[in-house]
Amino acid sequence: MAGVILEQVTQRFGRHLAVADVSLRIPNGEFWVLMGPSGCGKSTILRTVAGLMPVQQGRVFLGERCVNQVSARERDVAMVFQNYALYPHLSVAENLAFGLKMRGVGSAVRQQRVQWVADLLGLTGLLTQKPGQLSGGQQQRVALGRAMVRSPQVFLMDEPLSNLDSRLRDQTRTELKRLHQQLKITTLYVTHDQTEAMTLADQLVIMHQGRVQQAGTPQNLYQHPDNKTVASFLGNPPMNFLPPWLLPNAPGEVTVGIRPEAIEITAPETGMLRGRVAVVEPLGDVTLVQVQIEATELWVKTQSVPVLGEWVGLIIPRQFCYYFDSANGIRLTTKYSNPI
Numbered sequence: 001m002a003g004v005i006l007e008q009v010t011q012r013f014g015r016h017l018a019v020a021d022v023s024l025r026i027p028n029g030e031f032w033v034l035m036g037p038s039g040c041g042k043s044t045i046l047r048t049v050a051g052l053m054p055v056q057q058g059r060v061f062l063g064e065r066c067v068n069q070v071s072a073r074e075r076d077v078a079m080v081f082q083n084y085a086l087y088p089h090l091s092v093a094e095n096l097a098f099g100l101k102m103r104g105v106g107s108a109v110r111q112q113r114v115q116w117v118a119d120l121l122g123l124t125g126l127l128t129q130k131p132g133q134l135s136g137g138q139q140q141r142v143a144l145g146r147a148m149v150r151s152p153q154v155f156l157m158d159e160p161l162s163n164l165d166s167r168l169r170d171q172t173r174t175e176l177k178r179l180h181q182q183l184k185i186t187t188l189y190v191t192h193d194q195t196e197a198m199t200l201a202d203q204l205v206i207m208h209q210g211r212v213q214q215a216g217t218p219q220n221l222y223q224h225p226d227n228k229t230v231a232s233f234l235g236n237p238p239m240n241f242l243p244p245w246l247l248p249n250a251p252g253e254v255t256v257g258i259r260p261e262a263i264e265i266t267a268p269e270t271g272m273l274r275g276r277v278a279v280v281e282p283l284g285d286v287t288l289v290q291v292q293i294e295a296t297e298l299w300v301k302t303q304s305v306p307v308l309g310e311w312v313g314l315i316i317p318r319q320f321c322y323y324f325d326s327a328n329g330i331r332l333t334t335k336y337s338n339p340i
């Protein structure tokens with residue numbers, strides 16, 4: 001059964017095309033993540049599904065039902081924003097119960113639901129506090145709880161963790177994953193954060209300029225990007241693209257890409273390429289190294305810790321290279337399987 005379907009949805013602001021012919025079919029109970037550069041249309045998609053923006057072209061379904069003409073209030077979705085906007089004068093319990101009260105749910109059921117969600121999110125001890133007395137992470141959990149309390153058909157989350165510091169963010173992310181595994185509510189989640197995208201998504205959708213570039217499991221997108229946009233968006237540091245002069249045997253119309261972890265550092269005289277270490281960033285388990293080869297910089301992820309300024313050789317294993325059409329960025333899988 002489908003949870004959420006977008007069928008050829010196009011949305012404009014005046015003449016500006018914010019979402020261009022987007023089709024997605026999200027099965028019931030799955031967690032999908034939308035990712036892409038700022039302004040690529042992620043929030044507009046979320047707002048369209050929520051009913052906060054009318055569908056200009058195309059159709060949106062929640063379950064089997066086309067909701068193009070259904071108001072936001074009547075859609076069974078709950079949205080969590082990055083600015084959680086709790087009511088400051090209400091207690092945590094009252095904040096959690098607010099939406100239920102507005103919907104005319106009786107007090108006994110309200111209490112029961114609030115207790116359920118407070119247990120689930122570890123908020124039981126905070127029910128009488130006001131938002132101002134809570135930490136950012138606790139406030140974020142209340143915001144999540146407010147969305148969860150009525151068990152909506154769909155969750156829409158727009159960067160819900162972006163205001164948290166990195167530790168809390170990690171904790172809350174893990175919490176979200178656990179909750180999803182438990183509740184299995186169809187979720188559409190927008191983020192800029194790669195770790196969130198890679199760890200939470202059943203399916204990851206990469207967008208660019210209002211269009212879907214590729215959708216698939218995070219692993220699949222990382223290993224088999226369809227084009228340069230997707231390849232350069234995932235991975236930190238991102239994929240290196242080698243200029244043609246670095247690889248004299250590569251045909252000019254092909255751009256060769258290689259991930260930082262696929263490059264090996266060796267002695268200057270044994271590498272295929274030779275350059276100077278320009279940046280060294282030890283991360284504990286691995287080190288990020290930027291090697292400068294004339295005007296080109298390549299990132300390498302390595303276990304070794306080279307010395308800043310030293311000359312090193314680089315090995316670019318062929319089997320880990322990606323080949324892209326230089327004109328349109330589309331990945332070539334057969335024609336140039338072995339240009340170097």
Ligand SMILES: Nc1ncnc2c1ncn2[C@@H]1O[C@H](COP(=O)(O)OP(=O)(O)OP(=O)(O)O)[C@@H](O)[C@H]1O
Binds near residue numbers: 017039040
């Ligand atoms: N209310 C609006 N009026 C005019 N243009 C808008 C409006 N809202 C969004 N846009 C434009 O539509 C495009 C898509 O915006 P959207 O907010 O969906 O992008 P986004 O991918 O969510 O970006 P971000 O990651 O920065 O939140 C952008 O170019 C934006 O400037």
